[in-house]
Amino acid sequence: MSKVQKIPKATITRLSMYYRQLELLEFDGYRMVSSEKLAWLCQINPAQVRKDLGYFGEFGVRGVGYDVIDLQAQIKKILSVNRDWNLGIAGMGNMGCAILLHRNLALRGFKCVAAFDNAMDRIGMPLPGGMKVQDIKELKTTVRDLNIEIGVITTPASAAQGVANLFMEGHVNAILNFAPTRIDSPNCCLVENIDFTVIMDILTYKLHQKMAA
């Protein structure tokens, strides 16, 4: 077991939200923000803001609030987004292209440095930034050459495990899997699965609760 304190995933999600609101506040010229205002902007209650931030230290001043710029820096550090991360994407269909061309990912330091596919009509296809779609066979060596830390899988389900194995052989630290299948991995590689059907299940559950309330 890890010695690190167990922080709820919802707290991490909210930190990411707080950070986005702090950016907007800075843009609007605010220097300080109260937990009440930050909570209101995020549509949650102020006690939750204080509790979430309390896991990581004392960031506010009682009766004054939080320093908008300082708290951004603290949250970036907590989330480890105070640096760039190199991404490689395997599977250049609609989903792969959507991730590759996602402007906000690049702006936030998630740099797509390589893209792969196994289809002959996609390999060699020019991409923004002077990149080209590479043959999936080059994945393992490219991961090492370009220091790719996060592998993104946007292939069909049937190809996902094979591609994951290639990413792991190249020693990525994490895999973000959009293919609708689970990936087996040794403990050394972190795997996050984003399954749209699970997202839809959560939505319909909430919708049903709302309609029944």
Added chain:
Amino acid sequence: MSKVQKIPKATITRLSMYYRQLELLEFDGYRMVSSEKLAWLCQINPAQVRKDLGYFGEFGVRGVGYDVIDLQAQIKKILSVNRDWNLGIAGMGNMGCAILLHRNLALRGFKCVAAFDNAMDRIGMPLPGGMKVQDIKELKTTVRDLNIEIGVITTPASAAQGVANLFMEGHVNAILNFAPTRIDSPNCCLVENIDFTVIMDILTYKLHQKMAA
């Protein structure tokens, strides 16, 4: 406040996972499954399985386990996926097409019945199933005519609120927003935001914890 018992979101996510494993177990010919086996398949602990299901009733038989088919039906009912849902998608870029063509969504009863865009070169574009991309101006009336219950927004951030307003004027019950901006909505419409940059923040946080452990 709702009278409905507050169930953790993580529980709902896991129910969705259990359901997928139960489908596979049925496919493999299993009639019964223990909480230990179901937990092992989902890479969690058995107490968690029992706790999650315990929120909703007594589904298992002590010493025997859960009926694979019956538990699927129960979970489908809990998640409200024991029926089809009509979806409309606004924004036919890469992300919109990825959702529209997502085979598993349709298989699970999430039917994309209309697609919209405002770009002249996309309007009229043929889509699978005999559909065509419709002008965004037709959104409100189409939502009513086709009984669209869930609006999916895959437009750029700048267009998202306007499109959300159209969906709400057409009286959808829920909006799934992939545009990297928050949607303002009255309480009557459920909005779920899927922000890839937030997903990446959670991933890098976990990665950092793992590396530090």
